[in-house]
Every structure is written in structure tokens, then in C-alpha cells.
Amino acid sequence: MTKQQTPRPTQRMGDRIRAAREARGRSTQSAAAEAEISSGYLFKLESGYVGTPSPRVLHRLAQVLGLDYWELMGLAGYVVPDGAGAPSAVAAAHLASPEPVESPASRASPEPAELPAPDALGRIADALEGIREELGMIRAAMAAQENASRGENS
Secondary structure (H helix, E strand, O other): OOOOOOOOOOHHHHHHHHHHHHHOOOOHHHHHHHHOOOHHHHHHHHOOOOOOOOHHHHHHHHHHHOOOHHHHHHHOOOOOOOOOOOOOHHHHHHHHOOOOOOOHHHHHOOOOOOOOOHHHHHHHHHHHHHHHHHHHHHHHHHHHHHHHHHHHHO
């Protein structure tokens, strides 16, 4: 009797990335190089072995593979704005109906709300990733300093 494996939480994301890469006829190496990640990391992403990929990496992969950034963010477990990466009910009604369909949002406010463009979000993600890396270096320096001071006190 074989034991069924529970799919990893990011397996659907990995399957989506792999399918897009293969549909474009891209090798793991070429797609990874263009996204500025290692081919090993892309393999891990496609296999669902990366628990929480960074938004910056997802943004780069979305650009390289022609995927929707918000879809990847959602598949990776991030909270995404309602309707991001999927057609809204109003858009679906527009597509299905030959008659004009009025959006409830258009009645509520004359000015439509706009989400930041994905490239702006990518820049924000890059900045946050840089801050995260700096914090890691600061933590390492503090730990080294703490270890050094322990050595002096011994």
C-alpha cells in the first residue's frame, strides 16, 4: 500500500511556472538567467520546494514567462488585492453580454481606483528585498560582535 503525498503548498505555483516556461520553449537555464536567479533555484520553485519566494523573484519570472504577477503572488501564498489576476464578475458580465453592463463601482464613484503598475510593485519589492538583505547583514554583524564580546569576557 502506498502512502499518498500531500502536495506542497507552492506546488501549484511551481506547476504554473514550469508550464509557462515549457510553453515558451525555454530551458530552465535560459529562463533563470533572464530572471536573474540560479537554475537550481528555478528548479526548486517549479518543484514546489520554496516555501515563500520573494515578490521580486515572482515579478521577474512573471515578466520573463509572460505570467500574471498577481496570479503568482496568490499561488505563492501572498495576500493579493481582490480580483487581482482574475477577471472580475463585472468583466465576465461584459464578456458574456451583448448589452452594456454597468459596474456597481462606476455608480459609487466617478473616479476609478487604480492599483500600482506591476513594474512599480517590482521596484517596491526590490527595495524591500534590499532592506531584508541589509537587515540580515546587520543581524550577522551583531551576532559576530556579541560572540566577540563573549570571547573577551571569558
